[in-house]
Amino acid sequence: MRTNRVTLLLVVVLATSTIAGAQAGKAPAGQTLNATSLSATADVLLNDPALWGQVSAHRISLNRTPPLYDTDEPASLEIPVLEVRVARAGGKVLVQMSWADPTHDSAALPEVPNTPPETRFRKLPTEADDRFFDAAAVMFPTKPGAVTPSLQMGDTDDPVQIYYWNAARGPMLMEAAGRGTTRRTGASFAAHAANEKGRWTVAIELPDLPAGTPLAFAIWNGSQKDRDGRKYFSVWQVLQ
Amino acid sequence: MSKHQYAMVMDLNKCLGCQTCTIACKKLWTDRDGTGYMYWNNVETRPGMGYPRQWDRIGGGWKNGQLQPSPLPTMDDYGHAWEFNYEQRLYEGKKKPVMPSPTPTSGVNWDEDVGGMNGEENYYFYLPRICNHCTYPACLEACPRKAIYKRDEDGIVVLDQERCQGYRYCIKACPYKKIYYNEVTGKSEKCIFCYPRLEKGEVNACAAQCPGRLRFVGLLDDPESPVHKLVLVHRAALPLFPEKGTQPNVFYVPPFNPPKRGSYDKSILEDPRLPLDYLIYLFGPEVRDVITRLEAELKSAQRGGRSELLQLLIGRDAETRYRIKPELVQIKL
Ligand code: SF4
Ligand code: SF4
Numbered sequence: 001m002r003t004n005r006v007t008l009l010l011v012v013v014l015a016t017s018t019i020a021g022a023q024a025g026k027a028p029a030g031q032t033l034n035a036t037s038l039s040a041t042a043d044v045l046l047n048d049p050a051l052w053g054q055v056s057a058h059r060i061s062l063n064r065t066p067p068l069y070d071t072d073e074p075a076s077l078e079i080p081v082l083e084v085r086v087a088r089a090g091g092k093v094l095v096q097m098s099w100a101d102p103t104h105d106s107a108a109l110p111e112v113p114n115t116p117p118e119t120r121f122r123k124l125p126t127e128a129d130d131r132f133f134d135a136a137a138v139m140f141p142t143k144p145g146a147v148t149p150s151l152q153m154g155d156t157d158d159p160v161q162i163y164y165w166n167a168a169r170g171p172m173l174m175e176a177a178g179r180g181t182t183r184r185t186g187a188s189f190a191a192h193a194a195n196e197k198g199r200w201t202v203a204i205e206l207p208d209l210p211a212g213t214p215l216a217f218a219i220w221n222g223s224q225k226d227r228d229g230r231k232y233f234s235v236w237q238v239l240q
Numbered sequence: 241m242s243k244h245q246y247a248m249v250m251d252l253n254k255c256l257g258c259q260t261c262t263i264a265c266k267k268l269w270t271d272r273d274g275t276g277y278m279y280w281n282n283v284e285t286r287p288g289m290g291y292p293r294q295w296d297r298i299g300g301g302w303k304n305g306q307l308q309p310s311p312l313p314t315m316d317d318y319g320h321a322w323e324f325n326y327e328q329r330l331y332e333g334k335k336k337p338v339m340p341s342p343t344p345t346s347g348v349n350w351d352e353d354v355g356g357m358n359g360e361e362n363y364y365f366y367l368p369r370i371c372n373h374c375t376y377p378a379c380l381e382a383c384p385r386k387a388i389y390k391r392d393e394d395g396i397v398v399l400d401q402e403r404c405q406g407y408r409y410c411i412k413a414c415p416y417k418k419i420y421y422n423e424v425t426g427k428s429e430k431c432i433f434c435y436p437r438l439e440k441g442e443v444n445a446c447a448a449q450c451p452g453r454l455r456f457v458g459l460l461d462d463p464e465s466p467v468h469k470l471v472l473v474h475r476a477a478l479p480l481f482p483e484k485g486t487q488p489n490v491f492y493v494p495p496f497n498p499p500k501r502g503s504y505d506k507s508i509l510e511d512p513r514l515p516l517d518y519l520i521y522l523f524g525p526e527v528r529d530v531i532t533r534l535e536a537e538l539k540s541a542q543r544g545g546r547s548e549l550l551q552l553l554i555g556r557d558a559e560t561r562y563r564i565k566p567e568l569v570q571i572k573l
Pocket of ligand 2: 254255256257258259260261262283366368446449450451452453454
């Protein structure tokens with residue numbers, strides 16, 4: 001059991017150095033994501049894919065986290081690129097993420113009735129225990145003007161906000177202050193998602209973030225059993 | 241390791257396969273949304289497929305200090321829920337036979353009483369299963385959220401519904417497949433060893449309801465408890481699949497049926513009704529010694545001697561079978 005802890009630690013150290021390597025590597029670590037200012041309201045922009053045509057796309061390369069746990073097999077890089085568009089509208093920052101994913105891992109989960117289960121003859125079933133859903137997230141530091149936090153869900157001194165969207169469960173606002181500390185806040189946010197011809201397009205509404213805010217992106221591919229730190233991630237980008 | 245450890249011993253010679261324990265547990269804990277297929281307690285016929293199907297062969301547990309890989313069981317392995325067409329038959333007057341749909345292909349207790357053949361004789365026995373509240377829980381180690389913990393005061397392994405994010409690494413890691421995923425809540429769930437009952441001095445619901453009176457409960461480290469006596473003093477009970485490395489705290493008195501037909505005066509191991517290989521598969525090689533010990537006790541009782549072990553195993557009253565003393569495990573604040 002001790003060996004296992006050591007292995008895990010080693011993997012984490014390796015992962016960290018890979019990420020550090022990527023940041024210090026030849027290509028610039030992240031890109032500057034220029035936000036296009038639009039006159040439409042945030043609400044309209046969020047729900048109208050046509051309006052996004054006016055916003056230029058940034059192609060951001062994705063990495064896979066190294067295998068983290070003994071229980072799961074390694075996964076390959078099937079989604080190398082994420083297209084990101086950023087706009088400012090109605091005092092909000094809006095981000096549209098778009099990526100090719102031939103496997104559409106989603107489901108319409110039944111709505112839980114608000115009557116107590118003991119008063120109902122029929123309870124909702126668990127339809128499947130082994131499926132994972134596609135998801136996407138944007139992460140940024142909680143404190144404005146903070147130094148760039150660790151890519152691994154921030155640090156104790158530099159917590160992060162995670163705007164997480166799940167194909168079956170919808171948007172959930174999360175926060176974290178280091179690896180393994182991510183938690184749902186219970187709050188939600190506005191989001192719009194579409195899946196067409198093997199491509200996801202997910203637009204989400206962020207608060208009014210100042211220029212210079214670091215943004216990092218993550219994608220989960222359900223059919224690759226992605227969840228938790230088993231995912232695709234980008235290095236930090238900078239909002240302008 | 242926890243300060244104390246609750247444990248359960250089940251005497252497989254007494255199980256009727258009545259599923260009263262299964263229903264007691266289900267009514268108490270898993271009669272909620274998303275829990276239909278969950279059986280924190282299930283009773284399976286052995287030899288047989290078990291629940292989920294082939295759980296004993298798909299992986300998990302420890303080897304050389306490493307968690308072992310395992311796929312997640314699928315709904316095909318648990319069996320899909322089916323409905324009967326009562327509406328058509330009873331209300332719409334259709335003269336159709338009452339049929340389940342979709343056509344069942346697997347389910348809990350699917351192969352009840354099928355068993356196996358030993359020569360020309362059929363054999364089987366029942367194996368009731370709950371979470372083993374292991375000393376080295378693979379589930380706990382696998383969870384990156386630290387949502388699973390082992391209670392320091394009594395060794396019960398619980399899964400914190402607040403911390404759980406539904407990642408299911410625990411289900412893969414558990415070699416007994418005793419954690420279930422609730423897709424409605426998006427979180428995993430497991431047997432809690434009825435800790436709210438124990439804290440009030442009441443025994444676990446599965447044990448309380450068991451008409452076979454085959455379950456013994458107490459602290460393994462309490463010399464007065466029946467589980468301590470059965471496991472550590474008489475050495476009459478063994479964990480299931482000890483080689484999976486988690487060190488279970490549920491123990492079984494192995495079935496020691498009389499020898500086969502026509503072998504009346506032979507010893508149990510000379511012409512066993514239950515193939516010894518199968519018992520070794522389940523309980524490890526030590527099962528041979530345990531059966532030999534049990535048989536010796538039986539023989540001596542048959543000659544008119546008094547066997548403390550057999551008296552204990554008969555377990556006439558609750559005081560013999562359980563020793564639940566909340567004050568023994570209280571944490572001093
Ligand atoms: S039986 Fe499985 S779920 Fe229960 S403690 Fe052991 S490893 Fe965990
Ligand atoms: S209630 Fe007792 S006798 Fe009946 S199946 Fe469960 S363990 Fe066996």
